[in-house]
Amino acid sequence: MKQPKRVTIYDIAKKLNLNPSSVSRALNNSANVSTTTKQLILKTAEEMNYKVNSVAASLRTGNNQTIGVIVPHINQNFFANVIAGIEEVTYEMGYNLVICQSHESAAREVQCVNTLTNQHVSCIIISVSADFEDPGHLESIRKQGIPLIQFDRVADELDTMKVLNDNESAAMEAVCHMIKEGYKRIALLEGPQNLNIFRQRKAGYLAALKKYDLPIIPELIVENAWTKELGATATRKLLNLSEPPDAIFASTSDFAALGALEVATEMNIQVPKQLGICGYSNESFTEITNPSITTIDQHSILMGKTIAQLYFSELKSDVSNHKNQIVTLKPELIIRKSTKRH
Amino acid sequence: MKQPKRVTIYDIAKKLNLNPSSVSRALNNSANVSTTTKQLILKTAEEMNYKVNSVAASLRTGNNQTIGVIVPHINQNFFANVIAGIEEVTYEMGYNLVICQSHESAAREVQCVNTLTNQHVSCIIISVSADFEDPGHLESIRKQGIPLIQFDRVADELDTMKVLNDNESAAMEAVCHMIKEGYKRIALLEGPQNLNIFRQRKAGYLAALKKYDLPIIPELIVENAWTKELGATATRKLLNLSEPPDAIFASTSDFAALGALEVATEMNIQVPKQLGICGYSNESFTEITNPSITTIDQHSILMGKTIAQLYFSELKSDVSNHKNQIVTLKPELIIRKSTKRH
DNA sequence: TTATTTTAGGCAATCGATTGCTTTTGTTAA
DNA sequence: TTAACAAAAGCAATCGATTGCCTAAAATAA
Numbered sequence: 001m002k003q004p005k006r007v008t009i010y011d012i013a014k015k016l017n018l019n020p021s022s023v024s025r026a027l028n029n030s031a032n033v034s035t036t037t038k039q040l041i042l043k044t045a046e047e048m049n050y051k052v053n054s055v056a057a058s059l060r061t062g063n064n065q066t067i068g069v070i071v072p073h074i075n076q077n078f079f080a081n082v083i084a085g086i087e088e089v090t091y092e093m094g095y096n097l098v099i100c101q102s103h104e105s106a107a108r109e110v111q112c113v114n115t116l117t118n119q120h121v122s123c124i125i126i127s128v129s130a131d132f133e134d135p136g137h138l139e140s141i142r143k144q145g146i147p148l149i150q151f152d153r154v155a156d157e158l159d160t161m162k163v164l165n166d167n168e169s170a171a172m173e174a175v176c177h178m179i180k181e182g183y184k185r186i187a188l189l190e191g192p193q194n195l196n197i198f199r200q201r202k203a204g205y206l207a208a209l210k211k212y213d214l215p216i217i218p219e220l221i222v223e224n225a226w227t228k229e230l231g232a233t234a235t236r237k238l239l240n241l242s243e244p245p246d247a248i249f250a251s252t253s254d255f256a257a258l259g260a261l262e263v264a265t266e267m268n269i270q271v272p273k274q275l276g277i278c279g280y281s282n283e284s285f286t287e288i289t290n291p292s293i294t295t296i297d298q299h300s301i302l303m304g305k306t307i308a309q310l311y312f313s314e315l316k317s318d319v320s321n322h323k324n325q326i327v328t329l330k331p332e333l334i335i336r337k338s339t340k341r342h
Numbered sequence: 343m344k345q346p347k348r349v350t351i352y353d354i355a356k357k358l359n360l361n362p363s364s365v366s367r368a369l370n371n372s373a374n375v376s377t378t379t380k381q382l383i384l385k386t387a388e389e390m391n392y393k394v395n396s397v398a399a400s401l402r403t404g405n406n407q408t409i410g411v412i413v414p415h416i417n418q419n420f421f422a423n424v425i426a427g428i429e430e431v432t433y434e435m436g437y438n439l440v441i442c443q444s445h446e447s448a449a450r451e452v453q454c455v456n457t458l459t460n461q462h463v464s465c466i467i468i469s470v471s472a473d474f475e476d477p478g479h480l481e482s483i484r485k486q487g488i489p490l491i492q493f494d495r496v497a498d499e500l501d502t503m504k505v506l507n508d509n510e511s512a513a514m515e516a517v518c519h520m521i522k523e524g525y526k527r528i529a530l531l532e533g534p535q536n537l538n539i540f541r542q543r544k545a546g547y548l549a550a551l552k553k554y555d556l557p558i559i560p561e562l563i564v565e566n567a568w569t570k571e572l573g574a575t576a577t578r579k580l581l582n583l584s585e586p587p588d589a590i591f592a593s594t595s596d597f598a599a600l601g602a603l604e605v606a607t608e609m610n611i612q613v614p615k616q617l618g619i620c621g622y623s624n625e626s627f628t629e630i631t632n633p634s635i636t637t638i639d640q641h642s643i644l645m646g647k648t649i650a651q652l653y654f655s656e657l658k659s660d661v662s663n664h665k666n667q668i669v670t671l672k673p674e675l676i677i678r679k680s681t682k683r684h
Numbered sequence: 685t686t687a688t689t690t691t692a693g694g695c696a697a698t699c700g701a702t703t704g705c706t707t708t709t710g711t712t713a714a
Numbered sequence: 715t716t717a718a719c720a721a722a723a724g725c726a727a728t729c730g731a732t733t734g735c736c737t738a739a740a741a742t743a744a
């Protein structure tokens with residue numbers, strides 16, 4: 001492919017018999033250029049269709065106004081919304097986003113981190129992959145001196161900026177709501193416990209049981225029921241127990257809740273009368289299932305905005321010895337028909 | 343924020359008493375470095391935690407292995423999936439994506455184009471915003487010598503690479519299917535006609551009517567029914583006509599179809615018996631509504647992959663006078679309950 | 685052993701914008 | 715008219731990696 005040579009400040013300088021430095025100053029509207037020549041330069045730049053080469057500018061200034069984002073999948077509602085929220089703020093500040101997907105693979109996550117650090121991005125925002133174990137690559141980000149913000153799924157032990165959801169209290173609230181609705185044998189579909197969010201949701205579930213003096217029944221706690229299919233399988237198993245649960249808290253996702261609902265419908269078990277179902281994430285479909293599914297909204301767009309704002313506020317406050325801020329957002333329980341017994 | 347100085351090839355060269363050029367060659371595994379020193383350099387680079395500065399490399403080589411993507415919203419299923427598809431291929435090739443949202447605003451789209459061209463991205467991939475009118479900014483991309491790929495929503499008149507959906511034939515197929523199911527007064531919810539995709543879908547609708555010798559009834563064609571709310575409003579209006587339609591083709595989106603379904607349910611009109619409904623896009627919820635909604639799948643991930651592959655194939659074929667390739671994908675009609683009368 | 689060819693590595697320019705410092709020009713005050 | 719100062723513009727180094735060209739050293743051939 002042909003690459004026509006692009007106009008540089010040297011071309012403008014030569015044409016006007018000026019020095020490139022003056023052209024640069026004029027374009028950046030900085031001091032020491034007379035108004036007349038500034039006008040002239042701007043006009044000529046326009047005429048010659050000049051576009052700044054921000055790669056060169058980045059190299060010189062060491063600041064590339066780019067933020068890297070690493071998420072498991074961009075085509076998942078939650079992450080897509082978080083990114084949209086981040087972008088809303090960064091765009092206003094003239095920053096760009098470079099987006100990478102880890103595809104839930106730690107190995108690929110490491111590669112993403114490398115590409116971003118090589119690019120000298122101004123900041124890296126990450127939500128770690130499902131098989132995350134070793135935070136070595138995250139530490140290397142800090143070693144490079146690049147600000148790091150973890151969100152949602154984080155390496156707890158790492159001292160970085162964080163934007164979190166209060167999963168524990170949200171889960172607790174959800175389970176308490178179910179208990180108040182009269183459910184007594186509440187099953188839990190849990191996610192991989194190496195991820196903080198799933199540990200917290202489980203903790204919330206246990207706390208709610210404890211609060212109401214309900215027993216913890218191990219056979220009602222099902223590991224790794226993350227997808228619709230796994231949720232369905234787990235539900236089928238649960239409902240075939242000699243003492244089946246009267247409610248299911250799909251702490252992993254709304255998809256698992258949907259799987260549960262489909263199995264219940266298929267087995268002719270009435271929701272919410274015979275079985276209560278609560279999901280997690282407020283996916284758009286939860287509103288339109290029959291019955292609609294009670295779930296937890298994570299305010300994903302707000303989360304994105306919060307993340308970006310955190311970065312810019314840190315950027316301004318150049319106090320050298322400050323603590324890494326942790327912001328926790330409160331998710332919201334959305335009560336719908338799938339748990340309304342009364 | 344503190345920015346510890348990063349290790350450069352000069353640091354490595356100094357430490358080993360070598361020339362930076364040798365370090366560069368060793369790191370790039372190019373010729374003219376002995377195996378011994380190459381090993382030594384790689385080992386030292388590793389030890390010193392060296393990371394290439396790809397900004398500097400980009401400036402020198404003029405190739406930054408970055409592709410810019412501009413879409414209206416990244417948190418819309420179709421676009422999120424297309425991007426995921428693009429990323430799948432570009433990642434393999436060692437390219438990065440810079441993603442921008444136009445938020446359906448032409449003005450903002452122009453700004454996105456500017457940021458991307460300033461960054462000298464290797465390619466720009468775009469699906470234009472809803473209020474798109476003037477392709478000036480797209481032409482400027484070509485003037486800068488940056489390859490441009492338009493997809494889905496495109497400026498027809500502009501000679502660029504394109505990846506399209508065959509909206510017309512898909513819409514025609516959908517409407518023919520409805521006619522075969524016995525629907526006779528089929529309404530159309532249409533989108534902004536400045537966008538090619540909506541013009542094509544309308545054309546498909548008209549072609550189907552023509553094929554079966556059905557009359558075109560202007561009062562059954564509703565403009566700008568794009569969202570769930572607008573779809574609902576339009577449906578309410580349609581169903582209150584003296585001669586209401588017996589089917590609705592929501593060519594704008596599944597959301598409009600969902601709005602239609604909700605209004606029908608609310609008015610106690612049976613779907614599909616009294617009213618057939620067909621959407622567009624195969625959003626995940628269409629499968630789980632009651633009844634499930636007939637729709638058109640656009641193979642969005644495949645589209646993304648196709649776009650990326652198109653870029654790389656063009657990159658290889660450096661024939662200087664070639665035509666801009668146009669790839670058209672065939673969407674797939676997904677027949678569900680909302681149109682199955684028989 | 686000498687001549688010739690490879691191979692390894694060094695030198696220095698380059699990509700394009702930015703910026704501290706110096707010089708020139710212009711303006712004002714003495 | 716000249717000195718003093720400010721404003722405007724020029725000079726040149728810099729950011730870090732890459733690469734064409736050149737030289738020195740090593741390997742091979744004569």
